[in-house]
Amino acid sequence: MAFRSRKNAPPPSDAWVKVYRGTGPTDAYLIRDWLHRNEVPAQVRGENLMSLRGDIPIWDAWPTVWAPKEHQERALQLIEAFFGPTLVHPAWQCPRCGEENAPNFASCWSCGTDRPSRPDGTQGEK
Ligand SMILES: [Zn+2]
Numbered sequence: 001m002a003f004r005s006r007k008n009a010p011p012p013s014d015a016w017v018k019v020y021r022g023t024g025p026t027d028a029y030l031i032r033d034w035l036h037r038n039e040v041p042a043q044v045r046g047e048n049l050m051s052l053r054g055d056i057p058i059w060d061a062w063p064t065v066w067a068p069k070e071h072q073e074r075a076l077q078l079i080e081a082f083f084g085p086t087l088v089h090p091a092w093q094c095p096r097c098g099e100e101n102a103p104n105f106a107s108c109w110s111c112g113t114d115r116p117s118r119p120d121g122t123q124g125e126k
Pocket residue numbers: 094095096097098099108109110111112113
């Protein structure tokens with residue numbers, strides 16, 4: 001067992017991005033395994049922070065899942081699929097002009113197009 005003790009150690013590489021923040025001590029590992037099963041490299045970081053929960057905000061205390069930047073989009077799609085369609089979208093993309101809109105916007109701030117009733121993530125074709 002290897003324990004990482006440097007709590008503020010930066011990520012080993014800029015090429016890795018955080019794709020999921022756990023909401024409990026175990027779900028980050030479920031996500032990691034799910035990504036692995038779908039051939040997306042992923043790793044859990046920050047599990048060592050759990051013992052430090054006294055001096056950092058609790059939402060930073062749970063493990064996070066990281067994936068290589070080139071796999072970020074795939075990883076996010078997989079995570080969304082893992083949780084199903086009820087997952088709250090962080091943002092939605094306007095189908096008309098492509099602008100990103102906050103989840104609470106009912107229509108595009110830029111061009112006024114109504115939010116698609118079911119943003120199911122099938123966009124992504126270029
Ligand atoms: Zn728009």
